[in-house]
Amino acid sequence: ARHILLKIEPGRDTLDSLRVLAEDFVESANEGGFNGAASAMNLRTSDTGYITAGSFFPLLGNKTSGLVNGFLEQKEGTVSPTFESDRGIYVFALTGKREAGVRPMDEVQNQVAGRVRQNKKRDLAARRVGQLLAEISSGTSLETAATKLDLRYEEPEPFAKADFIPTVGSRNAFVGAAFQLEPGQMSDVVTTRNGAYVLRVIERIPATESDFDLEKATLTDQILGTKRNDLIAAWFTDLRDQAEVVDNRHRFYNEY
Numbered sequence: 001a002r003h004i005l006l007k008i009e010p011g012r013d014t015l016d017s018l019r020v021l022a023e024d025f026v027e028s029a030n031e032g033g034f035n036g037a038a039s040a041m042n043l044r045t046s047d048t049g050y051i052t053a054g055s056f057f058p059l060l061g062n063k064t065s066g067l068v069n070g071f072l073e074q075k076e077g078t079v080s081p082t083f084e085s086d087r088g089i090y091v092f093a094l095t096g097k098r099e100a101g102v103r104p105m106d107e108v109q110n111q112v113a114g115r116v117r118q119n120k121k122r123d124l125a126a127r128r129v130g131q132l133l134a135e136i137s138s139g140t141s142l143e144t145a146a147t148k149l150d151l152r153y154e155e156p157e158p159f160a161k162a163d164f165i166p167t168v169g170s171r172n173a174f175v176g177a178a179f180q181l182e183p184g185q186m187s188d189v190v191t192t193r194n195g196a197y198v199l200r201v202i203e204r205i206p207a208t209e210s211d212f213d214l215e216k217a218t219l220t221d222q223i224l225g226t227k228r229n230d231l232i233a234a235w236f237t238d239l240r241d242q243a244e245v246v247d248n249r250h251r252f253y254n255e256y
Contacts, residue, residue, distance in 0.1 A: 018089055019082070019084075019089065021041075022082040022089045022091060023082065024041075025037055025038070025041055025043065025091055026079055026080075026081065026082060026091055028040065028041070029079045029091065029093065030079050033077070034077070034079055034091075034093035047095070048092075049107065050096075050098065050103075050107070051068050052068075053068065053069055053072055053100075054068070054069065054247070055068055056068060057083075057090075057092065059085070059087075059090060060083055060085055060090065061085075064083065065249075066249060067080055067083070067092065069247065069249070070251070071092075071094045071097075072097065074094055075094070076094055076095060076096060076097070077093065077094065077095075078093065078094045079091065079092070079093045080092040080093070122191055122193075122195070122196065125191070125195050125196035126189050126191050126196040128149065128151065128196070129151070129189045129196040129197065129198050130189055131149055132145050132146060132149055132151060132198055133186075133188070133189065133198060135148065135149065136186065136198075142186070142198070142200055154167070155202065156168070158203075158205055159175075159178075161175060161179060167194065168192070168194060168197070169192060169193070169194050172192040172193070172194075173190050173191065173192050174190050174192055174197055174199065177190045177199060178199060178201060181199070181200075181201040182201065182204075183201050183202065183203050183204055184200070184201065185200065185201055186198065186199075186200045187199045187200070
């Protein structure tokens with residue numbers, strides 16, 4: 001879809017006059033075509049690219065899925081009503097549709113390239129941390145080896161399985177490795193989305209019965225809540241699997 005932006009600049013026009021201008025543009029676009037109306041009124045246009053059904057216009061964000069889905073039932077050249085945001089007033093026109101399927105490479109190239117770069121960075125980090133293990137195997141301490149290889153050495157505060165660890169994250173391979181090792185043991189290279197690590201467990205603080213008594217009520221509520229949510233999710237999944245639902249909200253609402 002193509003769109004035009006009527007930029008709101010304080011001191012130039014009032015919001016009301018811009019709304020009138022936008023409505024005039026919609027009328028002209030419906031009569032003589034989107035590009036012709038934009039050229040005649042000296043308005044800037046740009047292309048949003050293809051937008052997936054049920055998604056929203058990136059310029060406007062939420063509550064424009066109705067417009068997107070409504071366009072799917074229209075013919076090329078259809079002009080939208082006006083849409084406002086804190087950045088301006090927009091009008092969209094449908095310039096083309098295509099059948100559902102795999103997106104062309106040129107559309108996802110940047111996204112794929114970003115993931116490849118992230119994976120390569122993770123692999124590079126893992127190789128550097130692998131050098132750390134080689135240093136440690138020769139008798140060097142973890143802290144000394146990290147300093148020698150210009151790697152960061154940190155000792156986090158004691159943490160539980162569900163805790164968030166600064167610079168590491170939570171519920172990932174690092175946490176899993178930490179709770180599999182005994183005090184004094186060293187891990188192999190552990191990779192997560194945030195990087196690569198070697199960890200040595202300094203100590204393990206066992207849970208006590210008094211700690212459990214303090215947390216018992218909270219844990220009970222958490223377990224019951226999880227079970228309740230699982231049952232509701234399973235019920236909804238079963239309903240969805242058995243139902244045939246067609247989303248026609250765009251026929252009644254522009255914003256959802």
